[in-house]
Amino acid sequence: MVINRAAQLDLVFGALSDPTRRGMLETLSGGAVNIRTLAAPFKMSQPAISRHLRVLEEAGLVRRQKRGREHHISVNSQAAEQARDWIAHYTRFWKQQFDAVEEYLNKQEQKNHVE
Amino acid sequence: MVINRAAQLDLVFGALSDPTRRGMLETLSGGAVNIRTLAAPFKMSQPAISRHLRVLEEAGLVRRQKRGREHHISVNSQAAEQARDWIAHYTRFWKQQFDAVEEYLNKQEQKNHVE
DNA sequence: TTAATATATAACCATATGGTTATCAATCGT
DNA sequence: ACGATTGATAACCATATGGTTATATATTAA
Numbered sequence: 586m587v588i589n590r591a592a593q594l595d596l597v598f599g600a601l602s603d604p605t606r607r608g609m610l611e612t613l614s615g616g617a618v619n620i621r622t623l624a625a626p627f628k629m630s631q632p633a634i635s636r637h638l639r640v641l642e643e644a645g646l647v648r649r650q651k652r653g654r655e656h657h658i659s660v661n662s663q664a665a666e667q668a669r670d671w672i673a674h675y676t677r678f679w680k681q682q683f684d685a686v687e688e689y690l691n692k693q694e695q696k697n698h699v700e
Numbered sequence: 701m702v703i704n705r706a707a708q709l710d711l712v713f714g715a716l717s718d719p720t721r722r723g724m725l726e727t728l729s730g731g732a733v734n735i736r737t738l739a740a741p742f743k744m745s746q747p748a749i750s751r752h753l754r755v756l757e758e759a760g761l762v763r764r765q766k767r768g769r770e771h772h773i774s775v776n777s778q779a780a781e782q783a784r785d786w787i788a789h790y791t792r793f794w795k796q797q798f799d800a801v802e803e804y805l806n807k808q809e810q811k812n813h814v815e
Numbered sequence: 816t817t818a819a820t821a822t823a824t825a826a827c828c829a830t831a832t833g834g835t836t837a838t839c840a841a842t843c844g845t
Numbered sequence: 846a847c848g849a850t851t852g853a854t855a856a857c858c859a860t861a862t863g864g865t866t867a868t869a870t871a872t873t874a875a
Contacts, residue, residue, distance in 0.1 A: 678729035
């Protein structure tokens with residue numbers, strides 16, 4: 586492993602920020618497929634698909650096995666779990682903060698009504 | 701609400717793909733702060749900070765209250781939860797697929813040893 | 816062996832992103 | 846009233862991103 590944890594998160598979140606790539610991952614929920622199957626739902630050139638796939642691969646979200654002339658793509662859940670865990674970790678604190686601010690704002694609201 | 705769920709996820713994941721912005725969100729775990737406090741850990745110009753903040757805001761990850769000349773920034777946990785839930789939903793399936801592929805590969809490995 | 820298929824790469828283009836410096840606007844403290 | 850402080854905006858630059866078409870490579874099928 587060359588790149589650090591933060592850089593890995595950059596790649597994973599970056600990969601997830603595109604709807605085509607999220608669509609591909611959704612397709613992969615059903616199991617490993619070849620690339621032309623992955624490409625089917627999108628009206629976009631084959632090279633474009635190829636590059637989206639590379640982004641997913643570089644983020645560690647999928648892996649590829651060449652099987653003859655076809656490439657079988659499968660999902661690597663670990664990279665996604667890392668991203669999920671980053672969010673989940675902070676969500677605990679954020680939710681507290683969020684609720685505190687909500688409460689504060691509600692109080693302000695009430696004050697305004699009284700004034 | 702104008703933009704759809706997918707576009708919202710684009711923005712949220714995109715916002716999370718930058719280490720400066722993730723750093724800001726980490727700071728916000730401790731509670732609402734003004735912008736210069738958020739900026740402090742980063743050696744980067746004030747306009748750069750201002751724009752990172754706008755990205756977080758447009759993704760719905762933070763909200764802003766002007767309090768005199770200072771802007772108080774607080775986290776909005778809901779946007780992040782949506783992203784976490786998207787990952788979590790698919791992670792269930794991905795993990796299954798991942799484990800299935802692992803098992804398959806291990807079997808192949810054994811076969812190769814026997815041959 | 817030759818044509819078709821599956822996929823990658825190269826070259827290009829337009830737009831987005833992330834940074835800078837310079838400047839503006841609003842508010843606060845004296 | 847005025848200078849300092851907080852923050853946004855404008856203009857600019859370099860690089861990244863997401864798409865295209867054309868072409869190359871490897872494998873399979875006829």
